Amino acid sequence: MEEEEGSASITKLLKERGYLRDEKNWLTNKGFFEIGEKILHEVMKDLTSDSFGLHETRYSGNGNVIIDTTKQFEPGDDIKFLSVPHTLLNSIQRLSKTKTQIDFPISLELDDLEEFETLEDVRVAVVYCIDLSSTMKSSLTKNGRSRIEVAKKALWSLYVLNKKFFPNDSVFVVGFASMASIVNPFDIPFLKTYDANDNFLHYTNYQAALRLAKKILQKNSAQNKRIVLITDGQPSACFVENEQQKNEIISEKPYSNFYSPDATVISKVKKERNMNLDSNPDRLVYLCYRYKKVDPKINNRTLLEAKKCIRDGIKIDTIVVSEEEELLNYVQDLEKELKGKT
Structure with a gap:
């Protein structure tokens, strides 16, 4: 009973001082930066x-x-x-x-x-793209934390680092799985992965992240532009733009899976996650998960999208949150192709 009263008094004090609020996302902007600075100092101390x-x-x-x-x-x-x-x-x-x-x-x-x-x-404009696919729930053996928790910690500290030391930079956040969405940076602490119950949204679509990030950066006047992918490794989805592309895949793999979210799913994601899916009713997502391998069609579409970014003067770097060598190798090969860093 005393512990509950003590917790209640601490919560009340934090609300009075402007760190907490009575909402679903209970952390205020002040609280976000206060905790973010502590995470940043912790990371800097480790490194x-x-x-x-x-x-x-x-x-x-x-x-x-x-x-x-x-x-x-x-x-x-x-x-x-x-x-x-x-x-x-x-x-x-x-x-x-x-x-x-x-x-x-x-x-x-x-x-x-x-x-x-x-x-x-x-000025510099950067888009941090965080992977919200279902594999990000997996735990790292070194510290027992899930990949998504480690990724969120990295993203939180990077955002605070940008805002404190490079205040003239433009910083954006994108969350992606089968599809991508712009994320309010102050929602970083509350991000969660998609899973198999989320209507096929739990795959990994690099192309979706890169395309949305490029769209954001094209509207920005900064001369130096960069995309930073925070992921656990390999893509398992890509866009299908037309019937010809779909038929090419079906001719090789007759039982292939394609997906496009309906209005109910889009509304649910907006309500529960505060994110608007970057969807197009005329565009499908090709889904193909292969354990520690990447489907050739997905690999090609991912690489083509990345090269479009490079042609627009956008650099691409990657932070890999994984201990699996095959996942790291894929990203390293991608970065060699794009002359980025992993």
């Missing part, structure tokens, strides 16, 4: 040594805005321009040449450090 840090400043400089092109860090350069993701990738790639398992915290060497270049009045 950096005690003598190395990234610090926020409240003072503006001489109008220089960091863009997404990078160069090797040189002693004497301002450490505030350090690119943490690129630096970590460099360190991991170096360590992976001599070690089969990489332990945290990671030790950094001078050659690992990579910094952003700066140009006058240039």
